[in-house]
Amino acid sequence: MKRLRLGRLLLLGSALVLLGAPSGAQECLDCHGQPGSTVAFKDGSSRDVTIDREAWAASVHGTMGASCADCHAGHETYPHPEVKAGSLRDYTLSHYTSCQACHEDQFKKQLDGVHIKTIAAGNKNAAVCSDCHDPHRQRKITGDDGKLLPEGRLGIPQTCARCHGEIQRKYRESVHGRALVDGNPDVPTCIDCHGVHDIADPRTTAFRLASPRLCADCHTDPRKMAKYGLSTQVLRTYVADFHGSTVTLFQRRHPDQVTNKPVCYDCHGIHDIARKDDPGRGLQVKANLLRTCQKCHPDATTNFPDAWLSHYVPTRDRAPAVYWARLAYAVLIPGVVGGMVLFVGSDYVRRRVDRRRHLDRRQRVEPS
Amino acid sequence: MSAPDTFEPPPTYERFTLSDRVQHAVMAASFLVLALTGLPQRYIYRNNRYLDDLIDLLGGLEAVRVVHRAAATVLMLVTVYHLLAVAHRLLVRRVSLSMLPRYQDVVDALGAVRYNLGLAAERPRTDRYTWEEKVEYWSLVWGTIVMIATGFMLWNPVATARFLPGQWIPAAQVVHGGEAVLAILAVLVWHFYSVHLRHLNRAMLTGSMTEDEMADEHPLELERIKAGLAHPAPDPAALARRQKLFLPVAGVVAALLLAGIYWFVTFEQTAIATLPVPGK
Numbered sequence: 001m002k003r004l005r006l007g008r009l010l011l012l013g014s015a016l017v018l019l020g021a022p023s024g025a026q027e028c029l030d031c032h033g034q035p036g037s038t039v040a041f042k043d044g045s046s047r048d049v050t051i052d053r054e055a056w057a058a059s060v061h062g063t064m065g066a067s068c069a070d071c072h073a074g075h076e077t078y079p080h081p082e083v084k085a086g087s088l089r090d091y092t093l094s095h096y097t098s099c100q101a102c103h104e105d106q107f108k109k110q111l112d113g114v115h116i117k118t119i120a121a122g123n124k125n126a127a128v129c130s131d132c133h134d135p136h137r138q139r140k141i142t143g144d145d146g147k148l149l150p151e152g153r154l155g156i157p158q159t160c161a162r163c164h165g166e167i168q169r170k171y172r173e174s175v176h177g178r179a180l181v182d183g184n185p186d187v188p189t190c191i192d193c194h195g196v197h198d199i200a201d202p203r204t205t206a207f208r209l210a211s212p213r214l215c216a217d218c219h220t221d222p223r224k225m226a227k228y229g230l231s232t233q234v235l236r237t238y239v240a241d242f243h244g245s246t247v248t249l250f251q252r253r254h255p256d257q258v259t260n261k262p263v264c265y266d267c268h269g270i271h272d273i274a275r276k277d278d279p280g281r282g283l284q285v286k287a288n289l290l291r292t293c294q295k296c297h298p299d300a301t302t303n304f305p306d307a308w309l310s311h312y313v314p315t316r317d318r319a320p321a322v323y324w325a326r327l328a329y330a331v332l333i334p335g336v337v338g339g340m341v342l343f344v345g346s347d348y349v350r351r352r353v354d355r356r357r358h359l360d361r362r363q364r365v366e367p368s
Numbered sequence: 369m370s371a372p373d374t375f376e377p378p379p380t381y382e383r384f385t386l387s388d389r390v391q392h393a394v395m396a397a398s399f400l401v402l403a404l405t406g407l408p409q410r411y412i413y414r415n416n417r418y419l420d421d422l423i424d425l426l427g428g429l430e431a432v433r434v435v436h437r438a439a440a441t442v443l444m445l446v447t448v449y450h451l452l453a454v455a456h457r458l459l460v461r462r463v464s465l466s467m468l469p470r471y472q473d474v475v476d477a478l479g480a481v482r483y484n485l486g487l488a489a490e491r492p493r494t495d496r497y498t499w500e501e502k503v504e505y506w507s508l509v510w511g512t513i514v515m516i517a518t519g520f521m522l523w524n525p526v527a528t529a530r531f532l533p534g535q536w537i538p539a540a541q542v543v544h545g546g547e548a549v550l551a552i553l554a555v556l557v558w559h560f561y562s563v564h565l566r567h568l569n570r571a572m573l574t575g576s577m578t579e580d581e582m583a584d585e586h587p588l589e590l591e592r593i594k595a596g597l598a599h600p601a602p603d604p605a606a607l608a609r610r611q612k613l614f615l616p617v618a619g620v621v622a623a624l625l626l627a628g629i630y631w632f633v634t635f636e637q638t639a640i641a642t643l644p645v646p647g648k
Binding site: 239240241242244245246248249250252253254257297299300301303304305306307308309314319320321322324325326328329332333336337340341343344346347348349350351 | 409412413415420423424428429480481483484485486525526527529530532533534535536537538539541542543545546547549550553554557558561562565566636
């Protein structure tokens, strides 16, 4: 149905262009460029419909000469048709579909996203296209290679903060958020973990179980980690341990199975991830680590955090007890079992030889 | 004495009492369950489809962990029973402790190697327990001690860290897994060869051996039995007296050991209780 309406819209649009209807936005701006005009909705809310000329001219739509009617079909004539939407929000929700005509891929992806699902579940406040990308102001945020420009990356947390302000405040103070502001090209913004357009619900068990892979995308990348002197063994050492084993097994076999074993963010924080040497929250500081352990192991005492090797591969200096235990069994198992195999093998062969000789002797003594 | 047409069953020689055989069966069953539920846990990180399948087949990881602990409890119980049975043998029946290692076992082992390599003319003649059986028994004793000690640390990590350095817990995990692999491989190679492959030894099922089997595997013991030197009948009065003393003491020791097992399995809850899922 959506498609049909759109088809009609496009048809109408092109017909109007052919008939000499306003192309570009100049004609519309004659009125909408002047401050003061508003639209009233049935619920009493209203909306200032003034368009900032300069912002429009600098926007990606403005620079490419898009026409207002591309999105606001039916408004080419004056007086404009009566607005049927009951509220400003309803108007937005009934118009975001017009983005599909040009941005088909992104539009389709966001239909799978958590925001559209939230709207479908009855919360009209969840974001649609224009809530993040104001169509009258949105600048070009990707370069010619399709990758985000630095200023595009910087703007992402602010965009999400329009609704998720509390989270953005935490992120801003985190090791990633601070580095982003400093122009660091490596740290993740919101979309690097949550995706863009087809944003998954992060509250599901499936998201939780898969989350270590998200962190690992960067934290096992030797080129990125070398710059900051960070270990790339974090995933391997996590998976080798009890917590990580459980989580990865569930993730690959039962992605919806709830588990209380921690994932990366249970210890490191979700958005307020601190540097490992942060005095207040860094996990390299033993008191902080103990407090983190106690979230799940309330009786844990001073020695307990050492039971976790802090993502270090056990070496003679770092975790001697573990290192020597490994070495001992690396020698013991092949040594003992190898010795057993050698003896058993020699015994088997010897007994066969003995039996054959015995039979031969008997045959010689009692020829049949 | 017997009519010539009467069937006379060939003589058999008791090797394992019913108590021994029940201990073996319970121990073997718990060992098998521990291996089946332990190995796939140890190798989760390997991302092996078949081990993952095995975990699912056994009811999923959480169930596997509970079953592993239940089987460990059974193994500890049979260990307690075994300790008491050995104490009874030592203190009440006062039979010789033929399972104790002796210098002769080293001589026999070297002799067997030399014979297999063709460096000796005769296979060493072995007694009630061969050196191979002693290797197996004492490996089991050693392995059980190691597994119980490290298992305790993994079962009760928070309590362990109160007395020991925290790093001992991952070390215990390494030892627990390493010893498990060692034990399983040793059983597969040593035990399977000596009692299943070489010839099927049914003594642990029937409790006894035929004369031929005895002559083949325990010639010295057979000679002593035939000479009337083995198993001298104990004095019934002395036996009853010692029994009277043993039973209450054993009862107390058993109660203490059982209390120890109870303490072991309930020492702390953090490792097994289902904590609320973080963030929920």
